[in-house]
Amino acid sequence: MQDMKTSVMLVDDHAIVRQGVRSLLALTEDFEVVAETGDGAEAIGLARDTAPDLVVIDLLMPGVDGVSAIRSIRTVSPRSHVVVLTSSEEDDLAFAAIEAGAQSFTLKTMLGDELLSTLRRAAQGEAVIHPQVARRILQAVRRVREPQRNPFAELTERELEVLRQLAEGGSNARIAAALHITEKTVKSHLSNVLAKLHLADRTEAVAFAWRQGLMKDSAGG
Structure with missing residues (x-):
């Protein structure tokens, strides 16, 4: 039996998304939402005050964007595992979020059971990257690591x-x-x-x- 619940902070400027995730977590016995906000700047203060086990955060928010918020949250609450939950599939945003300190990256298209599985794995310290995002990251890494093509290779x-x-x-x-x-x-x-x-x-x-x-x-x- 699990005595301690995993504390979660929800950060998303869409209240309906926060409500949906909160309702999903309420159906479990191992998660507890300790804070939520739709504002990136406020999220930084809440993370400092509550030091949640998990921070579930969107990237596309007005004001302080998700990437900037992640960087600051990792500073004020380094023990928190940051899980990105976003609708954006832009490579640049994904890479920026991971560089800022996000350990896990998921998409809002995933099913509720998949999200719960991701959060449980994240709570155990595992980095979880959505397969679509992981595939693009690998492709980008390969492009960087591939030797530059000789522009004169076709000449005798x-x-x-x-x-x-x-x-x-x-x-x-x-x-x-x-x-x-x-x-x-x-x-x-x-x-x-x-x-x-x-x-x-x-x-x-x-x-x-x-x-x-x-x-x-x-x-x-």
Whole structure:
């Protein structure tokens, strides 16, 4: 038998949402709502005064938004486990909330039983991220960790040499002489370079070579 109930603070500017969650928790024997508000600024003071086990908070609120409130709540009541319950599926908001200190992230589309399960797991210290949000976070992490694609990867070694010579100010004749090939071959290589890099003309090719670090690599090598 559980003697101590998990204390919960509800933060949502929609009273009907707070009422719905409060009614859901009232049906259980292990949760107790100790505070609620629709105001982010007020939530910070309430968290400091009540130090709830769980803070269930929305992100989209007027005045002090959810992300700012989370950051302050984690400061004034570090023992509180912050559970985001929101209708927003914007990646930037989700990442910002997690960075601010939210340990769990759920969506308002979830069923009541799912929410109760999430809150019980959160009360045990488990971080619970809604599958949709977790999938997007993983995708974002993979994008960050993936090595940057080499912008010149499609060019052959000879085409790279031609582009380097061009970026150094070489005319077709000078490039041909430097690489011991004909001017016709230089023109052919340059056409391939422009096509592969989706560039309009020689000027764009020169700018692209410098901007993408090709000449730095050449100088370093």
